[in-house]
Amino acid sequence: MVGPPIFTAVSTSARQLYLLLRCIAFSPRAEVEITQQGIKFSVEESRAVQGSTILEKALFSSYSCRPPNSNDNALPAFSISITALLETLQIFGVADTGSSARNPYGGFSSSYGNAFSTPALALSGTCRISYQEIGAPLTITIQEGSVTTSCELNTYEVQQPYDDGGGIPLDRSKLCLRAILRSTWLSDAIAELSGTNPNVLVVNVSNRSAPYFSLEGEGGPFGDTTVDFTPDAKNDATSDGVKGKKQPVVTETFVVSAPSGTHGRVKQRYKFDMIKKASRAMALATKVSVRQDEQGVLSLQFMVELGDGTFGPRREETPATNAPPAQTRNDFVDFRFVPLLNEDDTESEAQTEDEDFEE
Structure with missing residues (x-):
């Protein structure tokens, strides 16, 4: 007799999971x-870039995890096809955020789109994720109205989990660097640098002299480009010098x-195509924490504000006096x-890409 699954979770918004x-x-x-x-999802490529996100328990209307060993806090890690998972989540159609107008404060809002791009016409059903036992397929069941679709995704054993020394x-x-800024500004800077099709992104920062914070695109066929985040005028010299x-x-x-020995300046080079893999997160997020x-x-941690299945009201809209506050989660x-x-490394990376990066 088959017992209950060791993991089940139900979400009323497959759209949030998908995004x-x-x-x-x-x-x-x-x-x-x-x-x-x-649930933590991690993706890596060429041992040079790693992306991860956690679908927290609070994101689901119900959540149950029963590790075989009662002393454990987690189930053994496994891998799946994230491509197949995304195709399953949008099986009833998810409104493409790229078609909606951009919110200048970060992310995308249905308020900027038309009547046919609202979340109400995307996914309004429930999504159930279940894992019967270790080694079993991960089952995704999506129900919208009277239509139910179920998909089983094969799971594969991982040799070295990311949290056990396998990650970056x-x-x-x-x-040596900590900065927090609007994600849209970082997204705009990368888009500006992309115009020259550079091979390398240089992060150039200093605590003593200009440029204090700049991003430089190098090695492109159309020359080099620099985006300089200029200092605030209020920090200029005072009247007493x-x-x-x-x-x-x-x-x-x-x-x-x-x-010590760097004269207050830190310059570091990264493969530009790897940085661009974070473009979707840059466009969706409100803020980004930059650490090096x-x-x-280099760590880019993006804060994404999601409401109850939507992106909530536009920031510049003032709610009614008696209206309840917008439900937004980070x-x-x-x-x-x-x-x-x-x-x-720039010249040799086309032949031996994996040798161009630190282990």
């Missing part, structure tokens, strides 16, 4: 780890802790990038 997972769908396979707190490590105790701390105007937080450690590992998508070793 978050689509941000990291730059590779066909995803590693899945189911815990008591949520970020040394939080040795950060004492200069204040330079703070790029577009950031909420900007801290550079340059290692002394080894050059979800996060994290990307990590390994830097290029040296300037000669």
Whole structure:
């Protein structure tokens, strides 16, 4: 007799799941780890870029995880086809966020689209995810009205889970850059640099002299391009000639802790095509936390604001006096990038791509 599944979760908005997972769908396979707190999806490519997101327990209307060992907090990790998962989630049709007008405060809102792009005409049914036992397929059941669709996704054993040394490590105790800014500004900067089709993105920051925070595109056939996040005028020299701390105007937080011997400046190079794999998250998110450690590992953590199946009201719209506050939750998508070793890597990466990145 078959017992109850070791994991079940029900969501009333497959749209939310789809949008978050689509941000990291730059590779066909995803590693899945189911815990008591949520489901973590991780995707990597060429040991140079890793994207992950957690579908937290609060995102589901019901959530049950029963590890075989009662002392464990998580089920054994496995991998699935994230491409097949996304196709299943949109089987009844998900309104493409790329067709909606862009919210200048980050993300996309149905308020900017037309009547045919609203979430009401996308997914309004329920999504049930179940995992019968270790090694069994992951079952996705979507019901909309009287129509029910069920899909079983094969699960595969992973040799080295990301949380067991297989991921890209970020040394939080040795950060040389911490910045928080609107994700739309980062998205616009990458789009601007893309115009010259560069091979390399250079992150150039300093706590002493200009440029204080700039992104440079190098190696493109149309020349090099730089986007400079200029300092705020209020941080210029005061009347007594004492200069204040330079703070790029577009950031909420900007801290550079340059290692000794670098004269207060940190420059690190990354493969531009790898950075572009975070483009969907850049466009969807409201804010982004930029961190870089002394080894050059770059972390981009995007904060995505999702409401109860929609993106909520437009930020500039003032709600009625007695109207309840908009229900908005924050979800996060994290990307990590390994830097290029040296300037000669750009020329050789086409032949031996994997040798161009740190292990």
